[in-house]
Amino acid sequence: MSNFANVSRRKFLVTAGASAGAVLLKGCVGNPPSATAPVATNVAASPSPVTAGDTPETTTIKLGYIPIVESAAMIIAQQKGFFAKYGMTGVELSKQANWASARDNVTIGSGGGGIDGGQWQMPMPHLISEGIITNGQKVPMYVLAQLNTQGNGIAIAGIHAGKGLGADIASAADYIKGFQANEGRKFKAAHTFPNVNQDFWIRYWFSAGGVDPDNDIDLLAVPPAETVQGMRNGTMDAFSTGDPWPYRIVADEIGFMAALTHEIWSFHPEEYLAIRADWVDANPKATKALLKGLMEAQQWCDDPANRAELVQICSGRNFFNIPAEILTPPYKGNYTMGDGKAAFNDINAGPLYWKDPKGSVSYPYKSHDLWFLTESMRWGFHKNTLTDFDVVQRMVDSVNREDLWLEAAKEAGFSDLPTSTSRGVETFFDGIKFDPANPEAYLTSLDIKRV
Structure with a gap:
C-alpha cells in the first residue's frame, strides 16, 4: 500500500465535495417507491425557448451508440424532438458495431469520418483522455451526464x-x-x-x-x-x-x-454521455443545449406512461432491430431469472434514467468516477498510469464536467438538483462499503485484489 501513503484525502474532499453521508436530492429522502409506483419524474412545466443568448454555436453533432437500453434516452431525445427543442436540430446518432469501434471512431472524430462522442462504458472517457486504450494518442474527453442506472x-x-x-x-x-x-x-x-x-x-x-x-x-x-x-x-x-x-x-x-x-449494487451508475473536449470547448452553448434535450428525454423515459412508445421506437429497425416483446419486460421491471429463482416485478429493478431512490441518475457524480478508477487500481489495470489517488483525482477533475450539467439543468428550469458531487457511501451486496472520502479503506477491505 506504499503508493497510497501520500494521498491527500482532504484535497479530494474539497475537490469532489464528498461528505460522510449521502447528500440526496430534495424530495428523494422518503421511502423508496413501491413495485407499481415509478420513481418521480420532473419534466419542466413549460418549454424552454431558445433565446438569442442561448443559440447554439452549431446545431450538429455526431454521437455514437450501442443498441442496448443504455442508449435509449439519446434515441428518444432525437426522435421525440427534445434535442431540437433546445436548438440542436442536426444531432446524428451513429450505431457502433462494438466498443472498440466506438473508441476508434471518437479518436479520429467526426471530421475524419468518426464521431464526436456518445455513449460509453466507464471509465472509457478517462482512458481515452490519457491515451491508455488509444495506442498512446491522447484524446481529451468530458463526461457530461450519466445515461442510466442498472439494466x-x-x-x-x-x-x-x-x-x-x-x-x-x-x-x-x-x-x-x-x-x-x-x-x-x-x-x-x-x-x-x-x-x-x-x-x-x-x-x-x-x-x-x-x-x-x-x-x-x-x-x-x-x-x-x-x-x-x-x-x-x-x-x-x-x-x-x-x-x-x-x-x-x-x-x-x-x-x-x-x-x-x-x-449487486442497487441503483449503481451504468453508462455515460461523453464528448470530445475540443468539441465541447468550441461549442459550450451547444453542449448545454444537448444536455437539456437529453435530460428532458430522460425524464420522459422514466414515466411508465411513455414506456410502450419507448419500446416501439427503440426496438425498431433503425435502432435495436429486435422484437418489441423482448424489450418490454425490462422496462416493466419484469425479469424471469430461471433456475428456480424468484422473478422480479419491480420497475425500479430495471433501467432508470432521471431519478432513483438514491438521488439523481443523470447527474455525473464525481464519487462514481472515483469508484470506477479505484476498481481499476484494485485489479492492477493501467498500473503504470494509475499510480496513486492524486493521479486519480486529477483524472476525475479533468474529465468530469458536472458543472456543465448543473448549468444546463438550471437554465432549463429543472429542480431537485444535486448539491454535492458525491452520492456518499455506497454499500454492495456483500456488505463492502465504498466511502469516496477514503477510497484506500475500500481497497484494504477487499480480500481478492491485485494492488
Whole structure:
C-alpha cells in the first residue's frame, strides 16, 4: 500500500465535495417507491425557448451508440424532438458495431469520418483522455451526464442449473474452481470490453463469492453473439451482459440469470454521455443545449406512461432491430431469472434514467468516477498510469464536467438538483462499503485484489 501513503484525502474532499453521508436530492429522502409506483419524474412545466443568448454555436453533432437500453434516452431525445427543442436540430446518432469501434471512431472524430462522442462504458472517457486504450494518442474527453442506472446482469449457461449460482456464489465457489480438474478446462466467463463496466460487475460478483477472476477462471472479452452461441454449445459458462440480452437468454432457454446488477449494487451508475473536449470547448452553448434535450428525454423515459412508445421506437429497425416483446419486460421491471429463482416485478429493478431512490441518475457524480478508477487500481489495470489517488483525482477533475450539467439543468428550469458531487457511501451486496472520502479503506477491505 506504499503508493497510497501520500494521498491527500482532504484535497479530494474539497475537490469532489464528498461528505460522510449521502447528500440526496430534495424530495428523494422518503421511502423508496413501491413495485407499481415509478420513481418521480420532473419534466419542466413549460418549454424552454431558445433565446438569442442561448443559440447554439452549431446545431450538429455526431454521437455514437450501442443498441442496448443504455442508449435509449439519446434515441428518444432525437426522435421525440427534445434535442431540437433546445436548438440542436442536426444531432446524428451513429450505431457502433462494438466498443472498440466506438473508441476508434471518437479518436479520429467526426471530421475524419468518426464521431464526436456518445455513449460509453466507464471509465472509457478517462482512458481515452490519457491515451491508455488509444495506442498512446491522447484524446481529451468530458463526461457530461450519466445515461442510466442498472439494466445489467450475470447470465449462466443452462448446464450449471442447480449448482448454486445465484447472487451469492460462496456455496458454488468450489464447484467453479474445481471445474478444470473435473471438466478439463477452466470455468469460462465473458464480458463485452475489458477494464470497464461489465468487466467490473462480473469481477465483483466472482470475487465476493471467493472466486479469483484472474486465476480461478478464464475471463475474456467476447462479442455478445459469440458468447451466447458458446452458452448454447456448452463452451461458455457465464456472461456479464445488458438488456435486452438477459431476457433473450432465459426466454430462449440458453441459460438463466444468476443475478441482476441491481442486486449487486442497487441503483449503481451504468453508462455515460461523453464528448470530445475540443468539441465541447468550441461549442459550450451547444453542449448545454444537448444536455437539456437529453435530460428532458430522460425524464420522459422514466414515466411508465411513455414506456410502450419507448419500446416501439427503440426496438425498431433503425435502432435495436429486435422484437418489441423482448424489450418490454425490462422496462416493466419484469425479469424471469430461471433456475428456480424468484422473478422480479419491480420497475425500479430495471433501467432508470432521471431519478432513483438514491438521488439523481443523470447527474455525473464525481464519487462514481472515483469508484470506477479505484476498481481499476484494485485489479492492477493501467498500473503504470494509475499510480496513486492524486493521479486519480486529477483524472476525475479533468474529465468530469458536472458543472456543465448543473448549468444546463438550471437554465432549463429543472429542480431537485444535486448539491454535492458525491452520492456518499455506497454499500454492495456483500456488505463492502465504498466511502469516496477514503477510497484506500475500500481497497484494504477487499480480500481478492491485485494492488
